[in-house]
Amino acid sequence: MPSICPLELPEILQSVANQTSERSLPACALVSKAWYQVFNPHLWKDINLSEKRPNPPEAIQRHCHLVRTLEITCQPKQEHAALRFPNLASLTVKNSLQDLDITQLVTEHSTLSRLDLNFIKSGLQPSLPLWKKLLELRNLKDLSISNISIGEKNINAFWQLCTQLERLECYWISIPHRGLLSSMEFPRMKEINLWEEIPVYLELMRRCTGLEILTWSSWEGLDGGFVPGFVQLASSGTWPELESLTLFPFAITNEETFKIISSMRRITLLSIDGKGSLFAADTIVQLRPHFHSIRELDLAFNRGLTSAMAQEILSSCPLLVKFSVPQLKAIDVAEGNPWVCFGIQELSACIYFDPATIKEVQPLVLDQLSRLTRLEELKLGHPTEAVFQKAMDLRLESGLGKLSTLRRLRYIRFTNTRQKMGEKEIEWILEHWTSLEEILGVLNPYNPGICKALMERLESHGISIQTRFQ
Numbered sequence: 001m002p003s004i005c006p007l008e009l010p011e012i013l014q015s016v017a018n019q020t021s022e023r024s025l026p027a028c029a030l031v032s033k034a035w036y037q038v039f040n041p042h043l044w045k046d047i048n049l050s051e052k053r054p055n056p057p058e059a060i061q062r063h064c065h066l067v068r069t070l071e072i073t074c075q076p077k078q079e080h081a082a083l084r085f086p087n088l089a090s091l092t093v094k095n096s097l098q099d100l101d102i103t104q105l106v107t108e109h110s111t112l113s114r115l116d117l118n119f120i121k122s123g124l125q126p127s128l129p130l131w132k133k134l135l136e137l138r139n140l141k142d143l144s145i146s147n148i149s150i151g152e153k154n155i156n157a158f159w160q161l162c163t164q165l166e167r168l169e170c171y172w173i174s175i176p177h178r179g180l181l182s183s184m185e186f187p188r189m190k191e192i193n194l195w196e197e198i199p200v201y202l203e204l205m206r207r208c209t210g211l212e213i214l215t216w217s218s219w220e221g222l223d224g225g226f227v228p229g230f231v232q233l234a235s236s237g238t239w240p241e242l243e244s245l246t247l248f249p250f251a252i253t254n255e256e257t258f259k260i261i262s263s264m265r266r267i268t269l270l271s272i273d274g275k276g277s278l279f280a281a282d283t284i285v286q287l288r289p290h291f292h293s294i295r296e297l298d299l300a301f302n303r304g305l306t307s308a309m310a311q312e313i314l315s316s317c318p319l320l321v322k323f324s325v326p327q328l329k330a331i332d333v334a335e336g337n338p339w340v341c342f343g344i345q346e347l348s349a350c351i352y353f354d355p356a357t358i359k360e361v362q363p364l365v366l367d368q369l370s371r372l373t374r375l376e377e378l379k380l381g382h383p384t385e386a387v388f389q390k391a392m393d394l395r396l397e398s399g400l401g402k403l404s405t406l407r408r409l410r411y412i413r414f415t416n417t418r419q420k421m422g423e424k425e426i427e428w429i430l431e432h433w434t435s436l437e438e439i440l441g442v443l444n445p446y447n448p449g450i451c452k453a454l455m456e457r458l459e460s461h462g463i464s465i466q467t468r469f470q
Contacts, residue, residue: 014038041066049083050074057083090114090142103130106137114142118171125149131157135164144169144193155179162186162204169193175200181207197226202233211239213269215246227252235259243293244269254278254304261286271298279305284312296322300348310349311336314368324348324379330392331357334364344372345408348379352390362392366402373405381415381441391417396425404432414441426454430461438464 029039044066047055050073057079060067067085071092088109093102093116103126106112115134117126131154134140143165150158156179162168166188178200184207191213194201205214216230227250233239243266250272257272257279267290272279279302287294294317299305307329314323314333320341328349353361369378380392394400394414412433421443429436439458443465444451455465 018042045069047071048073049080084108087111090116092116092118094118102126103133106130107133110137111139112137113139114144115140116144116169117148118144118146119148125151126154128154128157131161134161138164140164141166141188143167144171145173146171147173149174150176152176159184162189165189167191167193171195173198178203185209202226202229205230206233206238209238210241212241213244214239214242215248216250217246217248227256231256231259234263237263239263240265243267244296246271246273246298248273249301252278254280254283257302258283258286261290264290266290266293268293269296270294271296273298273301278303279309281309284309288316291316293319295319298322298324300324300326302326307332307352308336314339314341317341318343320344322346326350327352330354330361330365333368334361339368339371342371343374345374346377346379347372347375348377348413350382351380351392353392355390358393359398363399363402365392366399370402370405374408375406376408376435377411378406378409379413381413381417386416386418391419394419394421394425396428400425400428406433408435409433410435410437412436412439412441417441418445420444420446421454422450423454423457426457429458436463438466440466442467 026043029036029043040063044060044063046069047060047067048071049055049060060080060083064083064085065087067088069090069092070085070088071094073094088111091105091109091112091114093105102117106115115137126148128151134143135157140161141164143161150173155176159180163184163186165186167190170193172195175198181200181203186204186208187210189208190210192205192208192211193213193215194204194217196218201216205211230247231252234242242264245260245264245267246269248271252272260272261267261270261283267287270287279299291313294313297313297317297320303326305325307327310325310328311332313325314320315337317323318340321344323341323344323346325348328351330351330353333351351365369375391414394417419441426443442451443454458465
């Protein structure tokens with residue numbers, strides 16, 4: 001019986017195709033007829049229609065049934081705009097596109113489950129027919145809108161549309177008044193992502209009792225009556241299923257943080273990021289029951305979060321993927337329990353050393369870091385404050401070799417730390433951190449000539465070097 005090559009089995013080929021980069025898909029589709037049948041659907045699954053894309057309309061037309069995600073980033077050519085995709089699930093429209101009939105485009109793609117209208121020109125007001133047509137899309141569950149004015153004539157149709165959504169994202173939108181909002185409920189809504197402190201948002205949140213994911217952001221920061229109003233909603237049990245919460249920037253007291261955490265039955269993501277926010281010992285007590293489920297924790301600007309608390313989290317949260325805290329004392333890491341977050345991908349913590357004990361303590365800290373083999377982003381230095389002699393010494397003679405296990409590292413930051421790297425450190429980086437794409441920090445501020453040569457060596461291998469904040 002002739003042997004079968006594993007790469008001829010459709011199941012294995014499909015698994016390979018699922019993990020193949022977009023850049024490699026065309027070459028894979030040309031290997032054989034069997035490979036073409038498996039890889040071609042992946043090649044045409046996501047496309048971008050614009051003047052800048054070379055895809056000829058004839059080729060797109062032949063494969064239009066394979067297209068699942070369509071992105072229009074600028075005014076497409078006439079022959080492109082006329083194309084239709086019978087199995088389209090996701091549509092993203094960016095830019096002003098005054099000549100593109102979005103209502104007609106939506107009408108002809110009734111299979112849509114996701115729609116992203118991201119207009120560059122602020123304040124555009126789509127016509128009422130668009131909102132009514134969106135109501136006819138029974139599969140539409142995910143809506144993202146940016147720089148849009150809802151308009152008084154459209155507001156009730158918009159709220160009616162929200163009753164069928166599971167996810168809503170609003171970025172720089174204008175809502176003239178509540179309309180029918182006070183008489184409506186949104187039980188299907190699982191996720192909302194809101195930008196700006198529009199008063200109507202609190203009322204919207206109040207009526208989304210099935211929320212699991214909530215993000216509320218604003219450049220100016222949420223203040224006035226918004227913080228107490230939000231905390232009141234949370235502490236009164238408005239969202240019993242809420243497990244992912246992001247508030248940015250959100251100046252909040254420890255008492256308010258305590259109330260929010262106390263109201264959550266399960267926490268997978270918590271990001272309360274705002275200067276002036278507080279985090280005290282009683283709040284970490286409330287957080288401990290969630291250590292087994294936390295995947296992302298961002299408390300970078302929370303005063304009161306001690307190094308001991310940060311060390312406890314790293315040694316108690318096995319599912320942690322992203323973690324950001326203001327500081328971490330090296331002695332706490334060295335004398336604390338081993339870290340258990342072996343799947344962590346992003347770690348941001350300015351690690352401070354006692355200059356008198358750095359030689360003894362740094363190897364122990366490096367041992368902890370070396371176990372984080374899935375790490376992709378490592379931020380050690382402070383972005384604005386100089387730490388200099390208190391910082392980790394990233395030289396081979398100081399133990400840098402211990403971090404050869406960080407094969408997936410793509411980004412490292414050590415700003416304001418005054419490193420003294422030389423040629424041997426750069427050669428070591430090129431040999432061991434083969435996935436590295438970017439460095440933020442000065443390699444050797446004591447010798448500008450050497451520093452320039454080291455930067456050129458890294459850049460010649462495609463590694464970007466940024467030196468801001470130095």
